[in-house]
Every structure is written in C-alpha cells, then in structure tokens.
Amino acid sequence: MDPGQLPFGGVVGAFLLAFPALFSIVNPIGAALIFSQVMADRTHEERALLARRVGAYSLMVLLVSLWAGSYVLNFFGITLGALRVAGGLVVAIRAWSLLTAPEVQEARKEQQAAPASDAEDAAFFPLTMPFTTGPGTISVAIALASARPASGFGLWAFFAGMTGAAVLVALSVWIAYHSADRLIALLGASGARVVTRLAAFLLLCVGVQILSNGIQDLLAPLFQHAATPGR
Template sequence: MASLASILQALFLVPLTLLPIINPVGVAPIVIDAAGNDDRVLKRLSRQVAINGWVVIVASMLVGTYVLDLFGISLPVVRVAGGLLVAFSAWTMLTRHEEADEVQTAIAEDASADLSEAEIVRRSFFPITFPLTTGPGCIAAAIALGAQFPRQPLPYVMGAGIAAIGAAITAAVVYLIFRNGGRLLMRLGEVGTTVMMRLMAFVLLCIGIQILWTGWTDLNRMVP
C-alpha cells in the first residue's frame, strides 16, 4: 500500500505542479481564436498543442538537468529564475491585459482562412505551445521535477516512466480544456472568464514566489 501510495503521489505530482503554471483556461480563448471558431480546426489544433506540450515537458524532465550541468548552472539558480518568470507572468496577468489582447487579436486576424496541416503544426508550436502553454515557468518547473529522479538505472527508468504518464495526464487535461473551451467559456461568460483568469493568476503568483523562495533557500544553504 505504501508503494502504491508513493506511485500515485509521483503520478499526480506532475499535473498538480504544472497545470496551475500552464493555466489552460486562460490560454483557451487564444486557441479558439487561432482556430477561427472552426470546430474541426480547433480539434486538430488542440490535439497538436497537447502533443507538443507533452514532448516539451518530458524532454525538460529527462534532459534538463544534464543541460544545466553542461553549462554549469545549478538547480537553485533555475528555481530562482523560474520563480521570477512565473511571478512576473502572473503579475502581468493580474495587472495588464493590453499585450495579451494584442497577441490574441493578431492571431485572430490570420485565422479566417482554412488552415492546412502544416500551418496547424507550425502555429500549434509558436506561439500557442511556446510560450503561451509550456512557457519558461513550466519548463523550469519540469526541470525541477526531473532533478528529483533517482540516479540508479532501474529506479530512474521507473521514475521517468511514471513522470511521462503524469505528463500525458497533463497534456490530456490541456487537450480537453482547449477542445471544449468554447462551451466552457460560454458557460462562464465574459465576467466568469475574467474572474477565473484572475484567480488562476493569483495562484500562479503564489507558486512563483514559492519556487523563488525555495531556490533562494537552497542558495543560502550552499554558502559556506
């Protein structure tokens, strides 16, 4: 039972950590506009964004720490930088909406034409997958999760496999929210959507400060 509980905890650690940072409800309106309110395009676009997001998350967890070692960057520094980015993004969401509106309008202006498969793949990565969905804060958090994998071969493979499944759950939630975003937003309404985005932004701000504080504490422990 203890091992099953630990497996379940590790399985849901990834979505519980990353989904507040990703904030798919806040990104959903941009995805809907990018699809030109076409249900068929929205389905394909949502699926491709979910696949792209899964690849980015898994790659960050598996190779992120090795890239940091290559450049001599410590994990506490990544946590401080990631915390700053997350907190800044959350503060921007709380206080400023002009830039997001400009991005959303620019995407919507080019969404009226029927999108080809190649165009959907291109648009699904930039700007929807990166930086709107799996941005720097999400990548930094994924690297921090990957740094907790055991270094022994068999436990590492097991931990990486469980984390990959957790990333798949995260991608599935993102897909469902993007795919059904129109219905969700219609039920919430303009006021409900604004309130939801503000609440998620506040939670995201708290997460960013927590990541920053954890990294700062680890840096202080490294000082002789």
C-alpha cells in the first residue's frame, strides 16, 4: 500500500495506512478494560486526569517514533528496502500474536499496568510506557514510517497523514480510558476481544503490504540489471 499511489492522495493514503495499524497495536478499547480494573481504587477525577495525560504522552511517543524512528535507522546504513522488509515482518508477527492469542496479550498488559495501582503519578510509567505505547507500538510506528516517499511534497503529505492518524489514535486512548466504565458495560470482555481480533487482522494486512513493498524494493535492481541490453 504505497500512499503515493492511492487515488485519495498522499495525506489520506498515509492516514489510511497508519490509522488501522496504530489503532490495532495500541488497542485502546481492550486496554481501557484493563485500565478500569487497575484504577478501580482511584476516584473518577483521578482517572479522568490520568486518561488525559496518557493520551498526551501517547501522542508524543507516536510522533517521535513516526517522525524520527526510520531516520535513526537509516543513519546506521540500513536501506529503505531492508527497513520495510524488517518492519513488515515485525508488524505481521505482532498482528498474528494478537489474532491467535489475545488472552496472552491481555495477561501481559495486566502485568505491565499492575504497578500503576500503587504509584502516585503513573501517567507516563507504566500507563503510557509500556502499557499503552510500548516497544511493539514503537516498532510498528517505525515500520509505517518506512513506507515514506523519498522526498518532495509527497514526503510532507505522507507525514501529515501519519500525524493525523497518531492524533486520532491518541484521542481514542483518552476517550476510551476516560469512558472505561461505560465501555465495560457496553462491550464486556468478549466484545472487546472481538474488536481486538478484527483490528489485528487489519494490522496483519498492513504488515504483509509493507513487507511486499520492501521485497519489491530489494528485487527491483536485480530485475533492472537482468533487463539491461547487452548483459
């Protein structure tokens, strides 16, 4: 899914690439159910304040990962094609684990969030890092950024779409955590698991597409060399 080739334009194309992937890996709905359990002894005002702070911190983590992550890797001499292949594999593997074993992921999330019940200010650690936007989310964001155009206006359009997706995901975190009790009453654990699996399938599709683009990047020089007359 090359955002520059989508008929909706670079900004919308990048948004459509990033939002399903980021929403799936962050999983605000499923995380909100755990947030409600861990924060059960806090007052409503405290939980609302924590939800707002976690949403803001999550946005910061996502933006730094999207804007700077792939450039840091390129600094070490990693080609864009290799970055896309590795990123696609990471996204696909994370999606497969979410799709096939959501119970394991939920248990791991509960362990990550457990220290928050006793912490005075748990907004950044552990509720943002690693509970909401942990290493998996950061790796997915870097993989998404690897699909960027080389340069020009398309590059800015791409990052504008990615930024919009990050903002909407962070807003979803804030709303879901703030309304965690209502979500529990509306969906319950089984309903949240269904949403998680649907989102994980979309994430798997995104990972396969990024991987496909990376393989094309790596193989393109070989095909061009073979097609050159006189070779």
